Amino acid sequence: MMNKSVVVIGGGSAGLCSAIEVARAGGQVLVIDENHKAGGQLFKQIHKFFGSKEHRAGIRGIHIGEMLLKEAKDLGIEIWLNTEAVGINANKEIWVVQNKKKSFMIHAERIIIATGAQENPINFPGWTLPGVMGAGAAQTMMNIHRVKPGNKVLMVGSGNVGVIVSYQLMQAGIKVAGIVDVTQKPGGYEVHMAKLRRAGVPFYPRHTIKRALGSHCVEGAEIVEVDKDLNPIEGSEKILDVDTICLATGFTPLGELAWMAGCAFEFNPSLGGHIPVHDEHMETSIKGIFVAGDITGIEEASIAMEEGRMAGIAVAKSLGLYEKEEYMERIVCVKNRLSQLRHNINEGKNQQSITLPSKDRLLKGGVAIIECPQEIPCNPCEASCPKHAITIGERISNTPKIDYEKCIGCGLCIPACPGQAISLRNYAFSEEEVALSIPYEFLPLPKTGETVTAVDRKGQEVCSAKVVRVAESPKYEGTAVVTISYPRKFFYQVASIKK
Amino acid sequence: MEDIIICRCEEITQREIEAAIEDGARTFNEVKRFTRCGMGLCQGRTCRVRIEKLIARKTKKPPRQGNYRQPVRPVNLGIEGDILNE
Amino acid sequence: MNRIKEHPILGKTEDKKEVTIWVDGKALKAYEGEMIAATLLANGIKVFRYTKKRKEPRGIFCAIGRCTDCVMVVDGIPNVRTCITPVREGMKIETQKGLGSWERSENDE
Numbered sequence: 001m002m003n004k005s006v007v008v009i010g011g012g013s014a015g016l017c018s019a020i021e022v023a024r025a026g027g028q029v030l031v032i033d034e035n036h037k038a039g040g041q042l043f044k045q046i047h048k049f050f051g052s053k054e055h056r057a058g059i060r061g062i063h064i065g066e067m068l069l070k071e072a073k074d075l076g077i078e079i080w081l082n083t084e085a086v087g088i089n090a091n092k093e094i095w096v097v098q099n100k101k102k103s104f105m106i107h108a109e110r111i112i113i114a115t116g117a118q119e120n121p122i123n124f125p126g127w128t129l130p131g132v133m134g135a136g137a138a139q140t141m142m143n144i145h146r147v148k149p150g151n152k153v154l155m156v157g158s159g160n161v162g163v164i165v166s167y168q169l170m171q172a173g174i175k176v177a178g179i180v181d182v183t184q185k186p187g188g189y190e191v192h193m194a195k196l197r198r199a200g201v202p203f204y205p206r207h208t209i210k211r212a213l214g215s216h217c218v219e220g221a222e223i224v225e226v227d228k229d230l231n232p233i234e235g236s237e238k239i240l241d242v243d244t245i246c247l248a249t250g251f252t253p254l255g256e257l258a259w260m261a262g263c264a265f266e267f268n269p270s271l272g273g274h275i276p277v278h279d280e281h282m283e284t285s286i287k288g289i290f291v292a293g294d295i296t297g298i299e300e301a302s303i304a305m306e307e308g309r310m311a312g313i314a315v316a317k318s319l320g321l322y323e324k325e326e327y328m329e330r331i332v333c334v335k336n337r338l339s340q341l342r343h344n345i346n347e348g349k350n351q352q353s354i355t356l357p358s359k360d361r362l363l364k365g366g367v368a369i370i371e372c373p374q375e376i377p378c379n380p381c382e383a384s385c386p387k388h389a390i391t392i393g394e395r396i397s398n399t400p401k402i403d404y405e406k407c408i409g410c411g412l413c414i415p416a417c418p419g420q421a422i423s424l425r426n427y428a429f430s431e432e433e434v435a436l437s438i439p440y441e442f443l444p445l446p447k448t449g450e451t452v453t454a455v456d457r458k459g460q461e462v463c464s465a466k467v468v469r470v471a472e473s474p475k476y477e478g479t480a481v482v483t484i485s486y487p488r489k490f491f492y493q494v495a496s497i498k499k
Numbered sequence: 500m501e502d503i504i505i506c507r508c509e510e511i512t513q514r515e516i517e518a519a520i521e522d523g524a525r526t527f528n529e530v531k532r533f534t535r536c537g538m539g540l541c542q543g544r545t546c547r548v549r550i551e552k553l554i555a556r557k558t559k560k561p562p563r564q565g566n567y568r569q570p571v572r573p574v575n576l577g578i579e580g581d582i583l584n585e
Numbered sequence: 586m587n588r589i590k591e592h593p594i595l596g597k598t599e600d601k602k603e604v605t606i607w608v609d610g611k612a613l614k615a616y617e618g619e620m621i622a623a624t625l626l627a628n629g630i631k632v633f634r635y636t637k638k639r640k641e642p643r644g645i646f647c648a649i650g651r652c653t654d655c656v657m658v659v660d661g662i663p664n665v666r667t668c669i670t671p672v673r674e675g676m677k678i679e680t681q682k683g684l685g686s687w688e689r690s691e692n693d694e
Contacts (some may be wrong), residue, residue, distance in 0.1 A: 130642055
């Protein structure tokens with residue numbers, strides 16, 4: 001039997017981060033992953049992550065994936081791809097199948113199980129028709145395989161996955177006919193929903209999918225309103241013209257290996273179901289077996305990465321690789337970051353109103369306006385301002401505040417906001433016109449001089465506008481900044497342009 | 500209410516599963532033996548969670564986590580390795 | 586066309602070597618190394634198999650090799666998960682009916 005010091009099962013966000021921590025402390029670590037590329041879900045995430053600088057906020061998931069793989073390579077971490085962990089026991093022996101051809105056992109001193117989660121579908125008549133797929137499946141097809149999963153989509157579920165994937169579908173040139181959820185308000189961050197609203201995507205609150213229509217594949221979707229007990233309200237059915245139905249209806253932690261190893265489990269519906277019990281350093285009830293990432297409960301990617309770090313540091317400590325002081329320093333750092341990320345996600349989301357600039361300030365020229373009313377853990381805007389006009393503070397889930405007098409209207413904050421919640425408004429653009437600069441992440445990019453249709457926050461047409469400038473820069477990390485001019489009377493009303 | 504397929508691989512419907520529970524099946528593995536749910540190609544990966552919830556609902560108990568058996572991924576017979584060459 | 590050749594974040598797709606695969610006797614253009622399911626979807630094919638009992642159409646559901654809904658008969662071997670199997674020049678793919686049947690090709694022992 002092969003013997004290894006540390007084996008990490010799963011080379012995704014949590015797995016890679018845990019391996020990196022073990023290697024940084026001087027440990028030998030092997031990562032095994034069943035896919036032909038490591039990185040887990042990261043390479044499907046083309047959007048900019050939230051969080052703080054330490055959490056790599058403002059960087060797209062795909063680039064975080066590349067950074068982690070590079071870090072792993074530089075640290076000499078062994079990664080076996082196309083390698084499946086098909087079994088495990090309490091003696092920390094793992095049954096491994098490589099390239100579907102070779103089968104062998106590995107004994108490890110320490111194991112970190114970072115196998116993530118699987119999509120949880122809901123069932124409804126017609127859900128087996130081709131065209132009904134998980135939201136993650138749609139992401140895989142468009143972002144990894146570069147193929148459209150369909151042309152017109154109904155998204156079922158408005159949590160962060162539902163709203164993020166809806167936007168990504170639009171970026172891939174696919175129409176999103178609507179998003180349904182049984183909740184009254186969208187479950188995901190308000191800024192994600194705001195982007196979709198501006199783009200004219202309808203949200204149907206208190207609606208669910210009644211059936212998928214079609215004989216051969218999806219040809220339409222029948223949605224229906226539900227009452228507070230989630231019973232369908234007769235007569236409220238609507239038919240949507242779609243050829244694809246994406247299900248963003250939750251995840252289930254993949255705890256099979258942890259269960260087989262004998263780890264104790266608990267049932268926690270808010271975290272996705274049955275999850276392995278672990279202490280604050282991610283060790284399970286089986287000594288030497290740790291868990292990290294979505295297997296411990298469904299949370300954000302940044303949390304998965306921090307949990308991975310926690311597990312990695314704890315494993316390194318248990319192997320005697322850390323002096324107590326350094327260990328305590330690292331652990332406290334990770335604990336703080338985790339609590340920052342977890343702050344407020346589970347509590348009610350506070351909606352705070354925005355203070356607008358004074359008339360005097362508006363007359364001076366362009367000024368940034370941040371429409372971010374929710375307390376979510378995110379602060380890249382603060383660091384982006386060269387004049388320190390934006391304040392969030394130590395508690396990264398504070399809503400941002402702008403000192404309009406300090407703001408010089410440079411617009412650097414516009415592409416920095418992962419939620420696309422910042423725009424620059426210039427009341428004094430010309431005698432009759434005002435200007436608006438917004439982040440833009442669609443193709444085709446508008447052209448300077450082009451006439452476009454300006455829309456409001458609900459995606460409703462307001463007026464014609466002229467494209468004044470289209471700015472692209474490597475500093476903007478893939479987000480273009482489009483400036484339009486339009487009649488003054490629509491100053492605050494206009495929020496975006498029609499795609 | 501329309502009968503919906505729950506186990507996609509074996510094409511078993513909700514009514515069939517509920518009938519099995521009424522007949523005494525109390526865990527996923529028992530429902531599997533009554534109905535063939537979870538015996539198809541995906542080995543219950545897609546339907547297990549839903550069936551555990553259905554059992555929980557009908558028995559008014561919290562969902563029980565059932566047995567998992569190795570291998571948790573499909574393994575071709577005839578692959579070379581310690582296990583099969585013993 | 587269902588291929589996303591240009592993407593605002595991912596850029597242009599790389600030029601890859603073209604291969605020909607056969608789907609139910611028809612030649613299809615594919616790119617070397619791409620998953621069978623991606624090639625089929627790119628060519629507007631959504632139905633990959635028909636179920637055993639109800640003879641119902643199935644296609645992509647999870648796209649990561651877990652749900653086994655996308656299985657087809659590939660080079661005579663049934664139940665091949667097309668979402669995680671890359672194409673090869675000359676590959677023969679057939680819509681699977683039920684559980685399929687095993688056909689040994691001449692190269693197999």
